Amino acid sequence: MADAAVFDVIGTLFDREPARRSLVDLGAPPSAFEAWFQRLLHEAATVTLLDSYRPFKELAASALTTTLAQLGLDPSRTEPLDALAELDPYPEAAEALARLRDAGAAVVTLTNGSADSTRQLLNRGGLGELVDEIVSCDEVQRFKPHRAPYELALERVGRPATMIAAHGWDVLGARAAGLATIWVDREEQQWPFPLEAPARAADLAAAADLFLER
Amino acid sequence: MADAAVFDVIGTLFDREPARRSLVDLGAPPSAFEAWFQRLLHEAATVTLLDSYRPFKELAASALTTTLAQLGLDPSRTEPLDALAELDPYPEAAEALARLRDAGAAVVTLTNGSADSTRQLLNRGGLGELVDEIVSCDEVQRFKPHRAPYELALERVGRPATMIAAHGWDVLGARAAGLATIWVDREEQQWPFPLEAPARAADLAAAADLFLER
Numbered sequence: 001m002a003d004a005a006v007f008d009v010i011g012t013l014f015d016r017e018p019a020r021r022s023l024v025d026l027g028a029p030p031s032a033f034e035a036w037f038q039r040l041l042h043e044a045a046t047v048t049l050l051d052s053y054r055p056f057k058e059l060a061a062s063a064l065t066t067t068l069a070q071l072g073l074d075p076s077r078t079e080p081l082d083a084l085a086e087l088d089p090y091p092e093a094a095e096a097l098a099r100l101r102d103a104g105a106a107v108v109t110l111t112n113g114s115a116d117s118t119r120q121l122l123n124r125g126g127l128g129e130l131v132d133e134i135v136s137c138d139e140v141q142r143f144k145p146h147r148a149p150y151e152l153a154l155e156r157v158g159r160p161a162t163m164i165a166a167h168g169w170d171v172l173g174a175r176a177a178g179l180a181t182i183w184v185d186r187e188e189q190q191w192p193f194p195l196e197a198p199a200r201a202a203d204l205a206a207a208a209d210l211f212l213e214r
Numbered sequence: 215m216a217d218a219a220v221f222d223v224i225g226t227l228f229d230r231e232p233a234r235r236s237l238v239d240l241g242a243p244p245s246a247f248e249a250w251f252q253r254l255l256h257e258a259a260t261v262t263l264l265d266s267y268r269p270f271k272e273l274a275a276s277a278l279t280t281t282l283a284q285l286g287l288d289p290s291r292t293e294p295l296d297a298l299a300e301l302d303p304y305p306e307a308a309e310a311l312a313r314l315r316d317a318g319a320a321v322v323t324l325t326n327g328s329a330d331s332t333r334q335l336l337n338r339g340g341l342g343e344l345v346d347e348i349v350s351c352d353e354v355q356r357f358k359p360h361r362a363p364y365e366l367a368l369e370r371v372g373r374p375a376t377m378i379a380a381h382g383w384d385v386l387g388a389r390a391a392g393l394a395t396i397w398v399d400r401e402e403q404q405w406p407f408p409l410e411a412p413a414r415a416a417d418l419a420a421a422a423d424l425f426l427e428r
Contacts, residue, residue, distance in 0.1 A: 038255075062406050066404045067248075168280075190289050195261075
């Protein structure tokens with residue numbers, strides 16, 4: 001039995017470009033998306049550090065309000081939130097997942113988003129049939145990179161697992177929880193931590209290659 | 215004996231504008247600063263969630279590398295890091311701190327940065343004589359908003375304390391550790407969390423007013 005391939009969703013399987021464009025359409029520069037998203041991630045880490053919890057969607061909304069206000073834009077606009085529900089998978093995603101399944105791997109998603117919104121994204125993007133398990137941080141009320149969601153994913157698959165993620169912080173969280181890791185480097189390009197860099201892949205096809213070679 | 219006023223440093227006592235400008239001088243749009251800084255804060259929260267630690271300055275450097283690469287700029291440039299050492303205090307800072315001390319309050323700084331770099335910033339900005347204690351997250355190897363640094367500050371001052379900070383996450387961390395809080399709202403403008411908003415002040419003079427009225 002092959003190991004499990006555990007994929008992050010937003011930014012890893014799905015290109016965040018429509019959300020970026022939606023902010024630009026409101027008058028923001030392209031880097032405002034990164035400001036919003038990093039603020040959102042920091043909010044998720046903050047509530048987790050405080051042993052508190054709010055759904056990712058609520059944090060995305062409040063972080064967006066502040067980001068828009070800082071840009072001098074109307075803080076009540078919500079189009080970028082809606083765009084998060086309409087992301088498209090990276091073009092090579094379906095084939096990469098199919099290859100992993102054909103090789104006997106379990107294909108799992110592990111996301112800070114909700115299971116419902118993830119299921120909708122996967123089905124809308126044509127990946128629904130290729131994923132064996134959807135695991136959400138909602139279930140443990142702790143966001144990645146807290147170890148609880150990674151441990152839940154390991155428990156759910158019942159075999160060794162490799163986390164495949166486009167975010168350095170996700171790789172570090174998975175590593176600390178005992179998963180192998182592959183970093184898809186196309187979003188961050190340069191390893192963002194002063195800590196040992198992981199195996200890296202340029203896209204999901206290359207990540208599947210790496211996974212299957214091990 | 216009046217309570218202690220515990221100030222965050224970067225963005226609260228000191229204006230981050232020179233660091234923002236330094237990134238713009240490298241060819242980045244103004245919102246790239248927010249992308250860098252939020253990434254840096256998320257990296258600090260990440261290592262803290264993983265029971266690990268790297269000095270804030272190292273995280274600032276690695277987060278900057280990724281931010282520059284994402285912008286298509288030379289990732290080896292370090293001017294924005296140098297600019298963090300040359301921030302100026304907000305114009306009303308000295309008078310606000312002096313009023314608090316005259317009223318018998320202990321004036322304390324509590325920062326994710328190191329004690330050394332904070333001391334240099336305070337002395338360079340003419341605030342050194344107005345601060346009774348410099349408390350750094352370095353001492354507990356846990357970054358705010360983890361409760362350990364707030365508890366260290368409370369222990370150090372030995373009396374009730376109010377955290378005065380320009381960042382929602384800092385306000386939430388302080389509140390969870392038992393400090394009163396005042397949020398200086400000029401950087402974020404809109405309260406960034408789907409959680410109860412704190413008392414707010416437009417600047418440090420207004421924050422001192424609020425503190426002294428209590």
